[in-house]
Amino acid sequence: MTGTPAATAAAGDGEGPLRSPPCSPSYDLTGKVMLLGDSGVGKTCFLIQFKDGAFLSGTFIATVGIDFRNKVVTVDGARVKLQIWDTAGQERFRSVTHAYYRDAQALLLLYDITNKSSFDNIRAWLTEIHEYAQRDVVIVLLGNKADVSSERVIRREDGETLAREYGVPFMETSAKTGMNVELAFLAIARELKHRAGQHAKEPSFQIRDYLESQKKRASCCSFV
Numbered sequence: 001m002t003g004t005p006a007a008t009a010a011a012g013d014g015e016g017p018l019r020s021p022p023c024s025p026s027y028d029l030t031g032k033v034m035l036l037g038d039s040g041v042g043k044t045c046f047l048i049q050f051k052d053g054a055f056l057s058g059t060f061i062a063t064v065g066i067d068f069r070n071k072v073v074t075v076d077g078a079r080v081k082l083q084i085w086d087t088a089g090q091e092r093f094r095s096v097t098h099a100y101y102r103d104a105q106a107l108l109l110l111y112d113i114t115n116k117s118s119f120d121n122i123r124a125w126l127t128e129i130h131e132y133a134q135r136d137v138v139i140v141l142l143g144n145k146a147d148v149s150s151e152r153v154i155r156r157e158d159g160e161t162l163a164r165e166y167g168v169p170f171m172e173t174s175a176k177t178g179m180n181v182e183l184a185f186l187a188i189a190r191e192l193k194h195r196a197g198q199h200a201k202e203p204s205f206q207i208r209d210y211l212e213s214q215k216k217r218a219s220c221c222s223f224v
């Protein structure tokens with residue numbers, strides 16, 4: 001939804017990529033996360049909701065190229081700086097975004113539960129991911145716009161089945177209400193922290209188990 005051309009993507013939010021202050025870094029480790037999925041599934045809104053706690057409603061403006069925002073989260077006492085890349089879902093920008101896959105440690109792959117083709121295209125996105133991303137990249141599948149139940153065309157079970165088939169964790173989310181938005185990023189930050197060996201003595205972190213346990217712990221309707 002941002003209008004930042006690819007050529008100026010590095011401007012981001014002004015914090016700059018992977019740059020730390022010389023004396024007292026405000027984070028312990030960094031991780032690159034990419035938002036992927038068809039145009040209109042809600043990637044930009046998902047990022048804005050996480051970064052600013054706001055929802056951009058109104059006229060849909062497709063992202064041009066790629067843009068990023070930084071946010072530092074604390075997981076298990078470690079400050080993880082997430083550098084989150086918001087990609088354009090439109091086909092014509094694919095060659096731009098391909099170049100960014102290589103450095104990404106985690107990918108949030110979104111479809112829109114009210115849009116069947118965005119769900120059907122997930123297989124193509126996963127093929128592309130396997131072609132361009134690192135082999136051990138963390139992938140989380142997200143069924144976004146879960147707040148629009150009246151227009152739902154993809155059942156939650158369909159998302160779960162697809163995720164199981166590809167061996168990736170899955171959640172339904174809403175960039176509008178904020179449902180599971182922070183959880184998705186926190187799960188990734190935890191996974192990256194564990195992979196970085198911050199607490200090598202701890203048992204290995206399993207992102208899928210973590211998401212399941214968080215969903216069970218939630219006592220109210222904020223999780224679906």
Ligand SMILES: Nc1nc2c(ncn2[C@@H]2O[C@H](COP(=O)(O)OP(=O)(O)OP(=O)(O)O)[C@@H](O)[C@H]2O)c(=O)[nH]1
Nearest residue numbers: 001039040041042043044045062063089145175176
């Ligand atoms: N109801 C509802 N609408 C949403 C949600 N997320 C996004 N939208 C709307 O969906 C439209 C597209 O959202 P964007 O975030 O711009 O989509 P995008 O995936 O970034 O699209 P591209 O930039 O073209 O790749 C906008 O009109 C948003 O207001 C959501 O969770 N719920």
